[in-house]
Amino acid sequence: MASSPRSLRIWSWLHTWSGLACTGFLLLLCLTGLPLIFHQEIDALTRAPQRTQGQALEHRAANAPDLDAMVRSALDTRPGWKPMFLLWDDERPLINLVIAPSLHAQESEVQILPFDARSGARLTAPPSNEGVMAFLLDLHSSLLLGPLGTYFLALIGLLFALCLVSGVVVYAPFMRHLAFGSIRKRRSARIKWLDGHNMVGMVTLGWLGVVTLSGILLTLAGPIQTYWKQTELADMVRAYKGQGAVEQPVSANAVHAEIRRTLPDARIAFIAWPDGPASTAHHFMVALSGDTPLTSHTIEAALVDARSGRLTRVLQSPWYLKALFLSIPLHFGDYASLPLKIIWALFDLAAILLLGTGLYLWGTKRARRTRRTLPATPHARIAPT
Amino acid sequence: MTQKKPAKARRSGWQIYRPALALGGLSLLGLGLALLGDGLYDLASWVILGATLASMPYFWNRPS
Numbered sequence: 036m037a038s039s040p041r042s043l044r045i046w047s048w049l050h051t052w053s054g055l056a057c058t059g060f061l062l063l064l065c066l067t068g069l070p071l072i073f074h075q076e077i078d079a080l081t082r083a084p085q086r087t088q089g090q091a092l093e094h095r096a097a098n099a100p101d102l103d104a105m106v107r108s109a110l111d112t113r114p115g116w117k118p119m120f121l122l123w124d125d126e127r128p129l130i131n132l133v134i135a136p137s138l139h140a141q142e143s144e145v146q147i148l149p150f151d152a153r154s155g156a157r158l159t160a161p162p163s164n165e166g167v168m169a170f171l172l173d174l175h176s177s178l179l180l181g182p183l184g185t186y187f188l189a190l191i192g193l194l195f196a197l198c199l200v201s202g203v204v205v206y207a208p209f210m211r212h213l214a215f216g217s218i219r220k221r222r223s224a225r226i227k228w229l230d231g232h233n234m235v236g237m238v239t240l241g242w243l244g245v246v247t248l249s250g251i252l253l254t255l256a257g258p259i260q261t262y263w264k265q266t267e268l269a270d271m272v273r274a275y276k277g278q279g280a281v282e283q284p285v286s287a288n289a290v291h292a293e294i295r296r297t298l299p300d301a302r303i304a305f306i307a308w309p310d311g312p313a314s315t316a317h318h319f320m321v322a323l324s325g326d327t328p329l330t331s332h333t334i335e336a337a338l339v340d341a342r343s344g345r346l347t348r349v350l351q352s353p354w355y356l357k358a359l360f361l362s363i364p365l366h367f368g369d370y371a372s373l374p375l376k377i378i379w380a381l382f383d384l385a386a387i388l389l390l391g392t393g394l395y396l397w398g399t400k401r402a403r404r405t406r407r408t409l410p411a412t413p414h415a416r417i418a419p420t
Numbered sequence: 421m422t423q424k425k426p427a428k429a430r431r432s433g434w435q436i437y438r439p440a441l442a443l444g445g446l447s448l449l450g451l452g453l454a455l456l457g458d459g460l461y462d463l464a465s466w467v468i469l470g471a472t473l474a475s476m477p478y479f480w481n482r483p484s
Binding site for chain 2: 370385
């Protein structure tokens with residue numbers, strides 16, 4: 036690792052300054068992330084009761100409500116708007132319809148309208164992209180700055196990854212004569228907190244690494260999706276070369292019926308309209324999630340021709356898309372019931388402690404250096420010892 | 421004659437990083453198990469990650 040004093044100094048410098056550069060943002064991410072871990076529980080307490088009643092449907096094609104009627108009722112209130120997605124809720128009998136002024140609208144422009152997945156009735160619950168939790172998610176994922184903020188957070192994530200790696204490197208020289216997890220409580224406060232910082236850093240390293248990497252991947256969701264469309268979907272788009280945009284795509288009910296006919300056991304996660312962010316100009320993209328705990332977090336894309344309503348192809352997700360899908364549970368810790376969420380929150384608090392002790396160590400080191408370099412004042416010279 | 425303090429043994433890189441690697445591996449195992457299955461997998465994940473977390477107050481309270 037850091038074999039010479041010079042390389043140790045470089046790694047130590049990297050650790051200090053990469054950490055300092057991202058500490059403020061990471062504190063914000065840790066603090067906003069804390070309530071987001073419990074977003075389902077907070078939603079259940081704060082939103083209209085319809086949203087939490089009943090079990091989620093099995094998302095099998097049977098017993099679907101009239102999707103077209105849902106779309107019509109939503110667009111009646113917003114003339115000229117377009118449907119973008121129909122999203123089936125994982126845990127509750129809900130279907131969220133996403134509409135926007137155009138298919139290429141920004142995230143902030145869209146409206147998410149909840150419907151009962153059994154009856155198709157519009158629910159009076161507030162849309163899930165409004166309210167305190169939506170604000171916190173926006174702050175956590177983009178600093179309220181849109182895509183620019185998201186990419187900035189990718190940079191912060193990379194800086195923190197560098198901070199973790201350099202922290203591991205500079206850890207060894209401190210521990211040459213100490214047992215793992217030693218806290219020298221009889222020494223100065225600074226030494227005690229240095230040991231505490233080292234111990235918390237090492238114990239939480241695995242969790243921090245996973246949350247940091249998954250966070251970086253999530254900030255790159257847009258470019259990853261674009262790359263997938265330009266590579267995996269390119270062949271399918273080529274087959275439609277010369278054909279204009281689809282003026283009158285088949286209905287959502289027809290797409291749903293086609294999936295019911297061809298893939299009767301499929302679990303539909305969402306349907307994306309043609310020419311939107313997740314589909315080609317000529318296809319509906321129906322995202323199918325797996326039925327095992329692992330595959331339920333990933334999707335396969337079933338492409339349905341927007342003119343004929345026929346299933347064209349089912350695409351397996353490439354590795355980078357699977358990694359992106361798995362990053363969601365691995366970042367938010369909401370995939371193994373309440374105990375894991377509580378554990379996640381405690382790790383989050385430990386991360387806040389790590390950041391706080393890091394700041395304290397830098398501050399005390401700086402103060403010590405300043406004291407050393409200051410010339411002795413006349414006052415100090417005559418001060419009693 | 422002054423009594424010389426016994427020199428503390430210098431630990432190798434492997435000795436230094438071994439516990440950290442074990443804890444990191446346990447964390448990854450705990451995170452992965454909950455993804456792989458429900459029921460017992462979840463339970464194992466809670467126990468492993470909970471034990472990793474509990475090691476922090478243990479180390480903090482251990483006599484120095």
